[in-house]
Amino acid sequence: MKSRRNFLQKLTLSAVSLPLIPGLKSSSFPGWQKSVFQDRMLRVAIMGLGSYGTRVAEAMQDSKKAKLVGVISGTPSKISAWQEKYNIPSKNCYNYENFDAIKDNPDIDAVYIITPNALHHPQTLRVAAARKHVICEKPMALNAEQGREMVEACKNAGVQLLVGYRMHFEANTLEVIRMREAGEFGEIKFFQGLSGFKIGDPSQWRLNKELAGGGAMMDIGIYSINGARYMIGKEPIWVTAQETKTDPVKFKEGVDETILFQFGFPEGIVASCLSTYSMGNLDRFFLNGTQGFAEMQPSTGYGPIKGKTHKGPLDNPHITHQTVQMDRMAEIILEGETAKVPVDGEEGLKDLIIIDTIYKAVASGRKEPIQLG
Numbered sequence: 307m308k309s310r311r312n313f314l315q316k317l318t319l320s321a322v323s324l325p326l327i328p329g330l331k332s333s334s335f336p337g338w339q340k341s342v343f344q345d346r347m348l349r350v351a352i353m354g355l356g357s358y359g360t361r362v363a364e365a366m367q368d369s370k371k372a373k374l375v376g377v378i379s380g381t382p383s384k385i386s387a388w389q390e391k392y393n394i395p396s397k398n399c400y401n402y403e404n405f406d407a408i409k410d411n412p413d414i415d416a417v418y419i420i421t422p423n424a425l426h427h428p429q430t431l432r433v434a435a436a437r438k439h440v441i442c443e444k445p446m447a448l449n450a451e452q453g454r455e456m457v458e459a460c461k462n463a464g465v466q467l468l469v470g471y472r473m474h475f476e477a478n479t480l481e482v483i484r485m486r487e488a489g490e491f492g493e494i495k496f497f498q499g500l501s502g503f504k505i506g507d508p509s510q511w512r513l514n515k516e517l518a519g520g521g522a523m524m525d526i527g528i529y530s531i532n533g534a535r536y537m538i539g540k541e542p543i544w545v546t547a548q549e550t551k552t553d554p555v556k557f558k559e560g561v562d563e564t565i566l567f568q569f570g571f572p573e574g575i576v577a578s579c580l581s582t583y584s585m586g587n588l589d590r591f592f593l594n595g596t597q598g599f600a601e602m603q604p605s606t607g608y609g610p611i612k613g614k615t616h617k618g619p620l621d622n623p624h625i626t627h628q629t630v631q632m633d634r635m636a637e638i639i640l641e642g643e644t645a646k647v648p649v650d651g652e653e654g655l656k657d658l659i660i661i662d663t664i665y666k667a668v669a670s671g672r673k674e675p676i677q678l679g
């Protein structure tokens with residue numbers, strides 16, 4: 307893992323990196339013994355002031371390292387309400403037509419995209435072109451092809467692309483990962499992930515193929531995909547999948563209601579997962595090894611995350627996930643830290659490749675190889 311010191315050493319050697327950090331002058335750089343960024347807050351603009359954007363904004367109030375300084379919205383009344391609530395200056399407010407001008411705003415470091423799934427790809431390309439760091443909600447895009455373009459665009463623009471995988475910073479989740487790495491479960495053999503909820507309003511964008519890119523899999527099944535990977539600590543090599551639909555009116559063509567899927571991993575490890583929009587409060591992970599187990603329920607909700615292992619309860623204190631996430635993401639962007647479980651565009655892309663392959667397996671009825679490379 308890249309340490310903060312290594313990053314700062316690299317920075318001193320690389321003047322190329324300096325212009326990417328607004329406000330940083332090389333003359334004020336005191337050397338790599340001391341972080342020049344230690345008092346810097348990541349200045350974030352939220353794009354999409356909906357229900358999750360609202361949650362992230364509230365949580366950012368308690369962040370020590372990230373600060374909400376701007377908004378991008380198509381609704382003027384929301385902009386003025388947020389301006390008042392969060393003391394946001396008018397010069398940091400944009401709409402979906404004019405936000406490319408953010409490139410000339412030195413007071414915004416990053417844009418957090420929290421809009422419907424289909425907008426993540428075009429909006430990321432525009433934010434990257436404006437040379438601002440991108441934090442993008444999951445699923446990162448509608449498919450792997452879009453995901454690759456996003457990774458490439460951010461790389462070419464010299465900005466970071468992070469995905470809102472808040473569970474990658476959650477304390478009980480990280481404890482299970484620590485135990486697995488320490489061999490406390492023995493050899494890992496099996497993971498089960500159950501992810502679902504009962505979706506309401508049939509007119510919402512989550513049930514519109516154009517905006518959502520699919521159904522439950524894009525929205526909630528992705529937690530079991532991602533969870534299988536970080537709980538087992540390996541990448542899946544094949545998948546089989548079966549779809550069931552009880553309500554073809556609500557869940558139209560291309561909008562999946564329920565998909566069961568099974569992964570094969572190296573060394574014969576297997577996983578069995580369920581993604582659904584028609585079962586309430588389905589939020590459970592189970593990891594089994596030759597010497598122990600971990601079970602978490604709820605496993606990916608907003609918390610507190612609860613669970614136990616063969617050694618006893620998982621009892622790390624609950625901290626609002628999005629607050630921790632924003633602190634850690636600020637450290638990644640400003641200080642060159644790396645996440646224990648990655649949250650970068652490559653990580654988001656892996657989930658998209660897997661989702662594409664799950665849909666392929668549903669259509670073919672066959673075991674499909676997963677090619678993450």
Ligand code: NAD
Binds near residue numbers: 422423443444472
């Ligand atoms: P939402 O419907 O509550 O908010 C979406 C926002 O986007 C609204 O403010 C809406 O006005 C705006 N918008 C802009 N263009 C739009 C368009 N063409 N059509 C519809 N809305 C448009 O949705 P949400 O629950 O906030 O979800 C937004 C994103 O956040 C999704 O990608 C979702 O998967 C993700 N999300 C992540 C988590 C998490 O825990 N990481 C939780 C919830 C949602």
